[in-house]
Amino acid sequence: MINLLKELFLILNKKERKSFLIIQLLIVVMALLEMVSIMSIGPFLSLITNKSDGLNNSLIMYFYEITHSESWNDFILKCGLIILSLFFTSMAISIVTTWKMSTFGSKLGANIGTRLYNHYLHSNWNFHLLHSNSYLSKQIATESTRLSHAVIAPILQVNSKLIILLILFLAVFIKNPIGAILFVLVFLSIYFFIFKMSKNILSTNGRRVTTIMEERFKLLNDGFGIIKEIILLGCQSKFIKDFQVNGENLAKAQAENQAISLIPKYIIEFFAYSGIIIYSLYLFNLSSTESGVDLANLIVYIFLGFKALPNIQQLYGNISVVKGNISSFYSISKDLKESQNKMLCDTSQDEKKVTGSFNIICFDSVNYRYPNKDKFAINKLSLRFERNKTYGIVGHSGSGKSTLIDLILGLIIPDDGIITMNNQRHDVKGSHDWMKRIGLVQQDIKLINATLAENIALGHSFDEINMERLNDVIKLSNLNDMIDNHDDGINMIVGERGINLSGGQKQRISIARALYNDPEILVFDEATSALDGLSEKKIMASINKISKSKTIIMVAHRLKTVENCDMIYMLEHGFLVDSGTFKTLQKNNNKFSKMVENS
Ligand SMILES: Nc1ncnc2c1ncn2[C@@H]1O[C@H](COP(=O)(O)OP(=O)(O)OP(=O)(O)O)[C@@H](O)[C@H]1O
Numbered sequence: 001m002i003n004l005l006k007e008l009f010l011i012l013n014k015k016e017r018k019s020f021l022i023i024q025l026l027i028v029v030m031a032l033l034e035m036v037s038i039m040s041i042g043p044f045l046s047l048i049t050n051k052s053d054g055l056n057n058s059l060i061m062y063f064y065e066i067t068h069s070e071s072w073n074d075f076i077l078k079c080g081l082i083i084l085s086l087f088f089t090s091m092a093i094s095i096v097t098t099w100k101m102s103t104f105g106s107k108l109g110a111n112i113g114t115r116l117y118n119h120y121l122h123s124n125w126n127f128h129l130l131h132s133n134s135y136l137s138k139q140i141a142t143e144s145t146r147l148s149h150a151v152i153a154p155i156l157q158v159n160s161k162l163i164i165l166l167i168l169f170l171a172v173f174i175k176n177p178i179g180a181i182l183f184v185l186v187f188l189s190i191y192f193f194i195f196k197m198s199k200n201i202l203s204t205n206g207r208r209v210t211t212i213m214e215e216r217f218k219l220l221n222d223g224f225g226i227i228k229e230i231i232l233l234g235c236q237s238k239f240i241k242d243f244q245v246n247g248e249n250l251a252k253a254q255a256e257n258q259a260i261s262l263i264p265k266y267i268i269e270f271f272a273y274s275g276i277i278i279y280s281l282y283l284f285n286l287s288s289t290e291s292g293v294d295l296a297n298l299i300v301y302i303f304l305g306f307k308a309l310p311n312i313q314q315l316y317g318n319i320s321v322v323k324g325n326i327s328s329f330y331s332i333s334k335d336l337k338e339s340q341n342k343m344l345c346d347t348s349q350d351e352k353k354v355t356g357s358f359n360i361i362c363f364d365s366v367n368y369r370y371p372n373k374d375k376f377a378i379n380k381l382s383l384r385f386e387r388n389k390t391y392g393i394v395g396h397s398g399s400g401k402s403t404l405i406d407l408i409l410g411l412i413i414p415d416d417g418i419i420t421m422n423n424q425r426h427d428v429k430g431s432h433d434w435m436k437r438i439g440l441v442q443q444d445i446k447l448i449n450a451t452l453a454e455n456i457a458l459g460h461s462f463d464e465i466n467m468e469r470l471n472d473v474i475k476l477s478n479l480n481d482m483i484d485n486h487d488d489g490i491n492m493i494v495g496e497r498g499i500n501l502s503g504g505q506k507q508r509i510s511i512a513r514a515l516y517n518d519p520e521i522l523v524f525d526e527a528t529s530a531l532d533g534l535s536e537k538k539i540m541a542s543i544n545k546i547s548k549s550k551t552i553i554m555v556a557h558r559l560k561t562v563e564n565c566d567m568i569y570m571l572e573h574g575f576l577v578d579s580g581t582f583k584t585l586q587k588n589n590n591k592f593s594k595m596v597e598n599s
């Protein structure tokens with residue numbers, strides 16, 4: 001538990017640690033006040049029932065004097081009011097503390113979610129190649145909430161319960177040490193017995209919940225992601241069945257853990273009530289044989305017992321909830337630590353920017369292998385892309401064209417070899433500067449569920465959009481007709497993943513998006529494949545128009561698209577097998593001329 005607390009503390013930021021400590025302090029005050037107010041009832045009842053004892057007690061007489069009481073009745077009334085105000089203050093502090101604890105837990109959950117989101121959005125492409133969207137969504141949507149609500153909040157409660165129980169123990173210990181120790185021993189052994197029996201089930205179920213949650217997100221993503229195919233194939237039942245099995249497994253794991261944390265309540269309750277009765281009888285016998293029943297003391301013990309009982313139950317419940325959900329902490333702690341380290345590195349190093357306007361990109365013997373693959377996708381690649389020239393990249397499917405584009409973009413880093421821009425090496429720290437010089441139009445366009453304008457000027461809110469620039473790129477990418485024919489114009493909502501648009505329209509938006517930031521280099525990866533002949537012609541005319549002031553790199557299966565390129569690079573199994581203009585390749589390279597014939 002101590003180690004866990006230390007580790008948990010490490011993932012909190014400065015402000016969160018401060019709040020954590022303040023809440024702990026409030027919990028101590030809350031427990032102390034609760035105790036003092038409860039402990040004051042016994043002596044108060046004694047005062048009412050036993051005036052002569054009170055008059056003989058020097059401490060009570062001292063209080064009598066400092067309260068300036070005019071009579072015994074006046075003193076009793078004042079004592080009653082003081083005790084009432086103690087109860088009131090205790091209630092107020094308890095409310096504030098509980099409020100603060102809940103807010104802290106919820107805020108922490110939200111903060112952890114934001115930190116993870118920030119970390120994942122700032123992670124490089126390689127990270128995203130290795131982690132699925134379902135995994136990342138699960139980390140943010142469920143694990144961070146589990147950590148804050150089912151680990152950190154119960155830990156805070158555990159501490160508050162421990163403090164209250166410790167004070168209750170001390171109060172009983174002062175009056176009756178043997179009884180107090182017996183009480184603790186009985187409860188500790190029951191508690192340890194139950195916890196030992198159930199702790200493995202709790203942890204196993206906790207880990208199962210983590211895995212089931214990831215599977216759940218995967219099923220949701222898959223189901224809604226390919227809904228069109230599911231409707232067409234009518235295979236809903238397979239997905240529903242998998243989801244149902246997943247839900248049943250989740251319910252089973254959660255129910256088991258919940259039952260394990262609740263059922264011992266009844267066992268503990270039984271022992272606690274029995275303990276109170278036995279202890280009352282013990283007091284009763286003791287008092288009757290010695291100096292008579294001290295009714296006030298007995299009431300205090302029962303009071304203390306009633307106070308201790310729910311605290312013991314909650315203490316056990318909280319510990320089992322923490323045990324059952326601690327897997328969420330282990331699941332995200334690595335990512336949280338990495339995000340903290342990244343923040344430290346980010347402030348400790350300067351970004352190495354590429355200087356000067358774009359002149360040339362050079363590849364020198366570059367090798368690249370995907371993290372989960374044995375074979376290299378790019379092999380000993382040496383080539384160059386010069387300012388204001390147009391390049392074509394051709395090759396069969398799987399020859400490494402898109403991988404080469406990702407290397408140019410700086411999305412992935414070569415395993416060997418060097419890539420430079422303006423003779424300056426690509427530096428991960430300066431990636432942003434490198435990337436913003438390049439605009440990408442992809443085969444597979446990703447659109448957000450927002451207006452057309454926001455999709456083109458991606459990353460800018462509507463008010464920040466440069467309307468002049470927006471209109472220019474709309475014209476260049478041939479989007480005017482679509483916008484003119486729509487009532488909402490540039491405010492039209494494209495729908496989730498561009499569901500309200502045709503394939504060609506989506507591709508034109510992608511082109512407009514790449515042009516909006518006015519990059520020095522434009523990369524088209526199968527960008528015109530979804531366009532009809534006329535639209536492609538119009539777009540190619542636009543590309544040719546801008547090609548005089550930009551470097552263009554085009555990947556195309558339809559070889560006509562790269563006909564006018566200054567240089568064409570031909571790839572095979574990740575190797576550069578030939579290069580030259582369209583005409584020279586067509587003349588000298590059999591494979592190329594066959595590709596031209598078949599395209
Ligand atoms: N994310 C990935 N993880 C692992 N391997 C990958 C990944 N993306 C591509 N590959 C592999 O790398 C090789 C090159 O793929 P790439 O996508 O670059 O081909 P391509 O020439 O663009 O093909 P296409 O014309 O079909 O788009 C292929 O063998 C492919 O299986």
Ligand SMILES: [Mg+2]
Pocket residue numbers: 401402403525
């Ligand atoms: Mg490709």
